[in-house]
Amino acid sequence: MRTIEDVTATNIEIVAYEETAIKNVNLRNLLPSQTHGGELCGIDENVNMGCTDSPYIGIALDVVWDIADTHLTILGGFGVALVIGVLWMLLIRFLAGVVVWVSLMSFLMLFSALTVFTGVRAYEAYKQDPNSRVDASKLRNSPYVGSRWPIWAGMSGVLGLLFLFTLLILLFLRKRIQIAIALIKQASRSIANLPTLLVFPLFLYVLQVAALAFVAAFTLYHLGTLAFGSLILTICGLIKKSIKYVQRKPNSTTSNSCMQGILKSCACCFWLLEKLLKYVNKNAYIMVAMYGKNFCRSAGKAFKLIVNNAFRALVLTKVTDFFIFIAKLVTVATTSTLAYFALDSDSTREFLKIENRPKYIQAPVATIAIGSYILTSCFFNVYSNAVDTLFLCFLEDQKLNDGSRERPYQMPSELFKILNKGNYKRKYRTN
Known part of the structure; x- marks a missing residue:
């Protein structure tokens, strides 16, 4: 017969074991291993196929594992993006013109350098293995898949096109840069009078992170392995049913081309209505x-x-939005470049306690880029809204006042001068 002391000791051991298990929870433990998982991934005729026997699911798991292994680097990249965003806002308050021009030049230099860098990496990878192809069925058996030349060549092409497209836009809108500088400068003065406007987007961002963290914690500690497996099965089944539905749908409506045209027209109209x-x-x-x-x-x-x-309205507001977008891209390019070289360096990986080089190094870098863009958007969108507000105030001021002594303009003379160059001396009056 067991005594009370024995039962108590057993309970203490169980609690200690559970606490240790919770502390040692790893994202890898929630995912199928590299040699098992057929119970989760086998579907229909491939019911005996393991998770890693399916190339696309295996690649997805490798990407998730790379992101999990580099989570500290990803968080560091988010921190760098936050610091750059704060510095950008502080500097633009006093040096709006300098910051705008530096942002433009930084964008051109960064993206031209990245285009050349990725092109050189593609050429080096091509010389080592000219017959390399991005074959999903062979990717998992190859180390450092992200070093294949087609991937680098594709990245170089995308970056090069973005660089050329932006350069053409800048050449076309070069006369409007001073207008954008004036609007951003006035927006900075408005935000300086209400600095809490910058805190509010960050507060919303923290709430979003907290909500996602709650969902992750709920999934991790409450749903359990069984529910997680059921979730994967449900997602796989839903995707399969959706694909079959899309495949069958055109066959039943091919004869009714008029109905297809009406549906597409309605979709286009509703899309335009939503944007408006x-x-x-x-x-x-x-x-x-x-x-x-x-x-x-x-x-x-x-x-x-x-x-x-x-x-x-189209020219002034969109030009300013374009330069704010350029500032976001500069931040994203900076953090992504730093993250890539950090993950590619053996000494940095050793400092960050990352055991192996990520197989898909582009995965954590892309995660940092997306997170940096979202984080900087929380700050820069405040300027975009401030510019829109200033422009409407400018239009309303011109509508209600004529610049006479009886009805003087309320806008600053600098803003009126930059938006009405030809009529400045004739129309503007002061109190």
Whole structure:
């Protein structure tokens, strides 16, 4: 017969074992191993096929494992993006023109250098293995798949096209750069008076991360291995059923081309309507903040202002949005480049305690790039909204006032000068 002391000791051992197991939880333990997993991945005629016998599922697992092994580097990349974003906002408050030009030049230099670098890597990989191909059935048996020349050549082509496309846009809009600088400078002054505007997007970002962390923790500690396996089966079955449905659908509607045309036209119209509503909504809220009217009246007023100044609205606001987008890309390119060289260096991997070189090194780098873009967007989108607000205020000021002593313009003279170069001396008056 067991005594109370024996039962207590057994319970203590069980609790200690569970705590140790929880502390040692690894993402790899939640995924099928490299030699098992057929129970999860076998489907229909391939029911006896293991997870890694299916090349695409195996590649996906390798990518997830690379990201899990480099999680510290990914977090460090997010931190670098955050620091760059904060420095960009601090500098643009006092040196708007310098920051805009430096951002443009940095973008051109970074992307031209990355294009050359990836092209050189593609050439070196081609000399080593000219017959290399990206074959999914052979990728898992090859070390360092990310070093195959077709992958590097594709990256070089994409970066080169982006560089040339951006260069053409900059040459076409070179006369509008001063307008963008003026709008960003005025937006910086507005944000300086309300610095909490920069904290609010970061607060939303923290809430999003907390929500995702809750979902991850719930999945990890409450659903269990059985539910995780069922989830994978459900996802695989859903994807398979969706593919079969898409394959059967065209066969049943081929004879009715008129209906297909109507459906595609409706989809296009609804897409355009959605884009229009998103644009009008943002400007409607700006008018609500200006006059305190209801949403419908504010939306109508904003829409009328924009339609009456359609070309000016398109050029001025979109040029500024383009330069803010360039600033985001500079941040993303910087963090991604640093992350790549950190993961490619043996000494850095040893410092970060990464045992092996990632097989798909582009996977953690792409994760850092996406996360950096999302993080910097939280800050830079504040400037984009501020520019849109300033532009609507500018249009409304021109509509209500004429620059006379009785009705002087409320906008700063610098903003009026840059937006109305020809009429500046004739129209602008001060109090």
